[in-house]
Amino acid sequence: MAVKQKIAFVTLGCKLNFSETSTIARQFPEPDYERVPPTEQADVYVVNTCSVTSAAERKCRQAIRRAAKLNPDAAIVVTGCYAQLRPHEIAALHQDASKITVVADKNEIYAPHAPRTAAPSENFFAAYSSGDRTRSFLKVQDGCDYRCTYCTIPLARGKSRNIPIGKLVDTAEAIARKGVKEIVITGVNIGDFGKSTGDTFFDLLKALHGVEGIERYRISSIEPNLLTHDMIRWIADARKILPHFHIPLQSGSNKILAAMQRRYTRELFAQRVGEIRHAMPYAFIGADVITGFPDETAADFDDTFRFLRQLAPSFVHVFPYSPRPHTPAAAYGNQVAEQERMRRSEALTQLSHSLLHDFYKKNIGRDEYVLFEHTEKNGCMYGYTRNYIKVETSYDAALTGQIAAVRLSDMLRVKGDVLSVMCEELRVKSDV
Ligand code: SF4
Structure with a gap:
């Protein structure tokens, strides 16, 4: 019997990766690989990189260095954003550069001798x-x-690109056949969906909503200028699209938003949040923010801070600015220490x-639906409500x-931070 090859996967970065x-891992099946x-x-390491x-x-x-150290003879296949941007840095990480293969197009992950390239792949790797x-992340x-x-x-x-809606519906149906009830709709700029096929993201939502077996969809992240008023109103009535929004703000200062070349103002962002709240008062709203972008003065930052305190999203994903090579902002003056x-x-x-x-507190005493893990x-055991509250209850197979x-009953805190919410089970409903 042939000896199975040992394979290990490393993922860095976002839900898309x-x-x-x-x-990629499904392409290396059990009979041949362990x-x-x-x-x-391992004999083969696949490293899917990030450059954010x-x-x-x-x-x-x-x-990559750890893989090379664990087994200097292993084949190391490196793909993803960092691999795409700086393939030569990667080759230098191994004393025997022939052991590392940088694969730009993930469709070619099988081709270990693919040429090293820095050109972004324009193919669509369906995943x-x-x-x-x-x-499941779709x-x-x-x-x-x-x-x-x-x-x-x-x-x-x-460039922005996608596969046809029909194929995505087929994939969602295949996911449903595995017994999975929730899909997280994922992409780089998903609100821009449809550019390459003449559709819109709204069309996609409507089509996915009709897939039997999938009970819940979360939208991973959407630009505020692409989240339309009509979409918000429709989501409020669409049973399966959850009241959970993750919207990049990046700065609450219009001066900084313009320097970032973002395509909205803080006023538009506030308007979208207002529309969501009006239609879905208990929706979870997360906002991404970058701190210390070049030329962000103390007053600009205070502007962002006050804006967020007043708007009160449910959560802020905070990222300190990190200058990235080959981006205009890296060359801007007034870099913040x-x-x-x-x-x-x-x-x-x-x-x-x-x-x-505050968001959790507002939800205590409410009845919610939880998908238990x-x-x-x-x-x-744990699960998430429709509006993304992590709940805990005694394990019940x-x-x-x-x-x-469930009824949300009590907040669980560790060192003052709310980690999850206790709940009392009311009844199981598999159709909601
Ligand atoms: S930050 Fe801007 S350029 Fe980068 S992926 Fe998001 S929308 Fe595109």
């Missing part, structure tokens, strides 16, 4: 994650036509903790993978 690695953790010796910050790139390099029996779009001045993603992932970027991040992170606490930890109606 996560869904892509999962799809899957091992990336901390063990310098810290992310450092982690990629660490992962969805599997392995988690509760939810990639619907890739690339971006925007030119935000801090971002390397368009350089790494190329790293220490100050971190200080501003910390201030917004504290604000975010208190906003999340399969994992048991210390006799407890009958509830795993089920949607149950």
Whole structure:
């Protein structure tokens, strides 16, 4: 009997990379390969990299060096944004460069001798994650036509493109056949969906909503200028599209938004949040913010802080600005000192903790629907409400993978931060 090759996968970065690695892994099936953790010796390592910050790139390099150290003879296949942008840095990470193959087009991950290239692939690598029996990340779009001045993603992932809606519906049906009830709709700039096929993201939502077996869809992240008033109103009535919005704000200062070449003002962002709240008062609203962008003065930052405190989203994802090579912002004057970027991040992170606490508190006593996960930890099980509240209850095998109606009863805190919410089960409802 032939000896199985040991293969390990490393994923860095976003949900899109996560869904892509999962799809790549399905191409290396059990009969021929034994899957091992990336901390063990393997014959092949596949590293799906990220380039969003310098810290992310450092982690990629660490992962590649670790693989080379664990087994100097292993084949290391490196793909993803960092690989696309800086293939020559990657080749230099191994004393025998022939062991590393940089693959730009993930469709060619099978071709270990593909030429090293820095050109972004314009093919579409269709992907969805599997392995988690509760939810799957479905990639619907890739690339971006925007030119935000801090971002390397368009350089790494190329133009905005997608596959036809019909194919995505087929994939959602295949995911439903595996018993998965929730799909997270994922992409680089998903609101821009349809550019290459003459459709819109709204068309896609309507089509996916009709897939039998999938009970819940989360929209991973959508630009505020692409989240339309009509879409918000429709989502409020669409049973399966969850009241959970993740909207990049990046700055609450119009001066900084313009310098970033974002395509909206803070007023438009506030308007979208107002529309969501009006239609879905308990919707979860997360906002991304970058602190310390070049020329962000203390007054500009205060503007952002006050704007967020007043608007009170449920959560703020905070990222200190990280200058990326080959982006216009990296060459801007008035770069903010790293220490100050971190200080501003910390201030917004504290604000975010208190906003999340308020959001959870507002939900205590409400009835909600939770999709329970399969994992048991210390006799407890976990799941998320429609509006993205993590809940905890005593483990009950009958509830795993089920949607149950619950009453949110009490907040669980660790060192003052709310981690999850206790719930009392009301009844199991598998059709909601
Ligand atoms: S919208 Fe802007 S930040 Fe987002 S991927 Fe495109 S260029 Fe980057």
